[in-house]
Amino acid sequence: MTSDQPIRGRLGPRMPRAYHVMVKPRGAICNLECAYCYFLTKEQLYPNSRFRMSDATLESFTRQYIESQPAAPEVTFAWQGGEPTLMGLDFFRRAVELQQKYRRPGLRISNAIQTNATTLDPDWCRFFRRHDFLLGISLDGPRDVHDFYRRDKGGRPTFDRVMAGLRLAQEHGVEFNILCTVHAANAPHPVEVYRFFRDEVAAQSRGGAPFFIQFIPIVERDNETGYSPAAGLAYESAQVTERSVQAAQYGEFLIGVFDEWVRRDVGRIYVQIFDTALAAWLGERPGLCVYEETCGAALVMEHNGDLFACDHFVEPRCLLGNISDTALSDLVASPQQHAFGMAKWETLPACCRRCEVRFVCNGECPKNRIRTTPDGEPGLNYLCEGLKLFFTHIDAPMRFMANELRNRRPPANIMAFLAEQEQKLEAKFACAGRNEPCPCGSGKKFKLCHGRRTISNT
Numbered sequence: 471m472t473s474d475q476p477i478r479g480r481l482g483p484r485m486p487r488a489y490h491v492m493v494k495p496r497g498a499i500c501n502l503e504c505a506y507c508y509f510l511t512k513e514q515l516y517p518n519s520r521f522r523m524s525d526a527t528l529e530s531f532t533r534q535y536i537e538s539q540p541a542a543p544e545v546t547f548a549w550q551g552g553e554p555t556l557m558g559l560d561f562f563r564r565a566v567e568l569q570q571k572y573r574r575p576g577l578r579i580s581n582a583i584q585t586n587a588t589t590l591d592p593d594w595c596r597f598f599r600r601h602d603f604l605l606g607i608s609l610d611g612p613r614d615v616h617d618f619y620r621r622d623k624g625g626r627p628t629f630d631r632v633m634a635g636l637r638l639a640q641e642h643g644v645e646f647n648i649l650c651t652v653h654a655a656n657a658p659h660p661v662e663v664y665r666f667f668r669d670e671v672a673a674q675s676r677g678g679a680p681f682f683i684q685f686i687p688i689v690e691r692d693n694e695t696g697y698s699p700a701a702g703l704a705y706e707s708a709q710v711t712e713r714s715v716q717a718a719q720y721g722e723f724l725i726g727v728f729d730e731w732v733r734r735d736v737g738r739i740y741v742q743i744f745d746t747a748l749a750a751w752l753g754e755r756p757g758l759c760v761y762e763e764t765c766g767a768a769l770v771m772e773h774n775g776d777l778f779a780c781d782h783f784v785e786p787r788c789l790l791g792n793i794s795d796t797a798l799s800d801l802v803a804s805p806q807q808h809a810f811g812m813a814k815w816e817t818l819p820a821c822c823r824r825c826e827v828r829f830v831c832n833g834e835c836p837k838n839r840i841r842t843t844p845d846g847e848p849g850l851n852y853l854c855e856g857l858k859l860f861f862t863h864i865d866a867p868m869r870f871m872a873n874e875l876r877n878r879r880p881p882a883n884i885m886a887f888l889a890e891q892e893q894k895l896e897a898k899f900a901c902a903g904r905n906e907p908c909p910c911g912s913g914k915k916f917k918l919c920h921g922r923r924t925i926s927n928t
């Protein structure tokens with residue numbers, strides 16, 4: 471593993487080679503009121519607004535977004551909220567029509583939409599299927615842990631409504647990912663949460679198609695504005711709410727999921743952070759902004775055309791401008807956005823630069839850099855302990871899978887390899903004496919380590 475090496479893939483001084491804009495056609499408006507939602511309060515940024523994107527803004531954005539990426543073989547439109555389906559189906563019919571109007575020959579256009587799935591009906595599903603929309607469905611696990619924080623405006627649970635929407639999407643063959651936030655309520659149950667997605671959700675998708683899950687840590691700052699501690703800007707509060715996942719708990723959650731996945735599901739279930747890590751172990755760019763060395767290529771546009779640096783920095787100091795006043799490409803390539811992107815690297819604390827897992831972690835997302843390092847430097851990631859635990863834990867299997875890929879063999883070979891190792895170990899356990907060192911290599915006596923299980927079963 472590497473530490474403080476020259477960085478790969480920093481953004482150039484101007485336009486990034488590729489960038490994404492998440493579009494919020496209804497701004498922060500949502501039919502739910504999840505307790506940890508960081509976006510609902512953004513409504514306050516636009517007093518008296520109807521929170522509906524106009525046709526002129528939609529058309530201007532569509533044209534500029536496509537024209538500003540002349541070399542891209544594919545342009546992805548990402549719709550988000552709030553709850554973007556509250557715009558109604560006609561808005562998205564128009565969006566697809568405008569995409570075709572401005573599409574140059576040979577350009578692929580794709581659409582991704584983040585939804586809580588409670589508004590889906592057969593019309594929506596037929597539309598998504600027909601136009602190949604990829605859905606990101608927010609679901610935090612089985613009923614109890616999902617309903618803990620994900621409730622509607624009347625405080626009612628949402629699990630049944632989300633599952634009904636999800637099943638409808640499955641029935642219509644709509645492609646979707648699961649977005650699961652990791653918080654105080656589900657973090658203690660990694661295997662239960664993961665098995666629910668695998669055995670209850672993925673199992674009913676059509677034709678054994680690959681299944682994608684993203685885990686997103688909830689780190690909620692307990693401050694008055696809810697604004698993020700932008701890298702290089704003032705840190706307002708290092709306190710987090712009790713809903714937030716604890717740092718070590720986050721690492722243990724990911725380890726719990728990984729240990730289950732790596733033995734049974736490699737090549738069948740895709741967990742975003744495991745894919746990202748494998749890319750890093752192969753020496754490639756992680757491909758996910760939170761683990762990149764710099765930020766700046768994942769912007770957000772509000773319903774009125776205001777462009778912000780990132781979804782986690784929709785706040786006045788990170789407003790770049792409005793696409794009806796300044797060209798989208800000029801805003802993306804602006805010195806302000808460049809400085810925002812570079813700050814992630816420039817403010818990385820020295821202890822991160824020396825860290826063994828810096829090559830994959832890169833200090834994670836600046837919004838979570840609210841702790842000080844042991845030597846008193848500000849800007850250490852709140853999740854550091856968990857990130858270090860997890861990335862260290864997966865080192866050996868990641869090396870194995872990266873080696874398989876380099877040799878053009880499937881990384882899924884890890885499953886047979888681990889099964890064989892574990893069989894050998896079980897054979898050694900069977901003949902180990904109570905007071906001998908445990909064959910697992912822990913350094914403890916067998917009777918105090920894996921022997922506990924064998925002895926208590928006899």
Ligand code: SF4
Pocket residue numbers: 500501502503504506507508509510551552553586608
């Ligand atoms: S569904 Fe999404 S946008 Fe709506 S309240 Fe929940 S987290 Fe926020």
Ligand code: SF4
Pocket residue numbers: 759760761764765766767768780781782814834835836837
């Ligand atoms: S601030 Fe965080 S979420 Fe935003 S671009 Fe940077 S790493 Fe990604």
Ligand code: SF4
Pocket residue numbers: 821822823825826827828831832833834850851853854855857858
């Ligand atoms: S946040 Fe922690 S794990 Fe990540 S690079 Fe910094 S020191 Fe290493």
